[in-house]
Amino acid sequence: MTNPPQPPEGSGYQPPEGNYPPPPQGNYPPPPQGNYP
Helix, strand or coil, X not given: CCCCCCCCCXXXXXXXXXXXXXXXXXXXXXXXXXXXX
């Protein structure tokens, strides 16, 4: 498994360093209660 190519420095794309926004508090359906292994 090879890592995906990283964008060159200064390309304008800066991945968030741990600053992930919390999931929006909306009407998310609960996970289906099925036969999970």
